[in-house]
Amino acid sequence: MTQNTYIPRPEPSEQDGCIILIGMAGCGKSTIGAALARHMNWAHMDSDHLIEAHYGTTLQQVADSMDKETFLDVESAVCRRINVRRTVISTGGSVVYRAAGMAHLKSLGPVVYLQVDLPVILERISRNPDRGLAIAPGQTVEDLYNERIALYETYADITVPCTTAGVQECVTAISRLLTELR
Numbered sequence: 001m002t003q004n005t006y007i008p009r010p011e012p013s014e015q016d017g018c019i020i021l022i023g024m025a026g027c028g029k030s031t032i033g034a035a036l037a038r039h040m041n042w043a044h045m046d047s048d049h050l051i052e053a054h055y056g057t058t059l060q061q062v063a064d065s066m067d068k069e070t071f072l073d074v075e076s077a078v079c080r081r082i083n084v085r086r087t088v089i090s091t092g093g094s095v096v097y098r099a100a101g102m103a104h105l106k107s108l109g110p111v112v113y114l115q116v117d118l119p120v121i122l123e124r125i126s127r128n129p130d131r132g133l134a135i136a137p138g139q140t141v142e143d144l145y146n147e148r149i150a151l152y153e154t155y156a157d158i159t160v161p162c163t164t165a166g167v168q169e170c171v172t173a174i175s176r177l178l179t180e181l182r
Contacts, residue, residue, distance in 0.1 A: 016085040017109035019178065022152055024145055025093040025131050026124030027116040028162055032170045033090035039171050043087040047095065048132060050078050059092075059132025071134045076101030082108065094134040096151035106155065110181060112174055113156035117163045118145050157181060 019036065021029040030046050037044035048059050051074065055062045063071050076098035082089065082105070089108070095101055105111065122141060125131055135144055153159065158177045162170050 018084060018087045018089050018105075019109050019174070020089045020091060020105045020111045021114055022091050022096060022111055022155060023093065023114035023162075024116060024121050024148060024152075025133055026121045026128075027093075027114040028167065028170065029090040029093075029114055032114060032162070032167055032174075033088045035167050036171045036174055037088040039175065040086075040088070043084065044090070045082065045084060045087050046090045047075065047079055047082070048090075048092050050082075051075065051092070054078070063132050063134055068134050068136050072097045075134070080104045084108075092132070092134070093148070096148060096155055097134075102155050106157075110157040110178060111155050112177075113152045113159045114162045114170065115152070115159050118142060120163050121145060 019040075019042075021033050021036075023029055030048075033046065034044045036042075051062055052059050055065075062074075066074070072094055075092050075095055079091065079095055079101040089105065091105065095105070102111075118141075125133070125141060133141070133144070135141070158174070158181060160170055160173050160177065165173065
């Protein structure tokens with residue numbers, strides 16, 4: 001095959017969509033996303049990693065280098081550029097603040113909200129200070145959690161309770177609910 005050979009992309013089928021995971025930082029989107037992708041023999045993409053790769057630094061350093069609104073615009077722009085199939089996409093927790101980004105993600109496939117109770121979120125976030133929270137000055141994680149719940153529920157096609165469930169239990173629940181959705 002020569003360097004300039006064009007390989008046509010087949011027309012998409014219903015089975016070629018993506019699965020988009022949303023939820024608070026610390027809910028398990030990256031961990032569950034990777035496990036779900038392995039389970040389905042699909043690729044896994046983490047939008048936070050795309051932002052880190054673009055800026056060449058940690059997500060928290062990116063978030064700290066700009067105001068919250070600018071960061072949300074960057075996150076949305078990155079998500080709107082995603083054009084893949086058969087991929088589990090783990091998003092940043094704040095992706096739900098921009099309708100254009102969410103509309104694009106929903107066009108790629110079903111959106112799954114990984115719901116985890118606040119005390120568990122607080123404990124998990126405390127273990128990783130470089131997590132990259134898009135939080136306004138003076139705002140607490142509890143404020144953020146309460147603010148985002150309605151957005152997660154609005155955009156979700158499926159909600160999976162993950163507070164006490166293990167990774168494999170979440171993967172099984174997502175697979176079952178997606179089958180029922182189709």
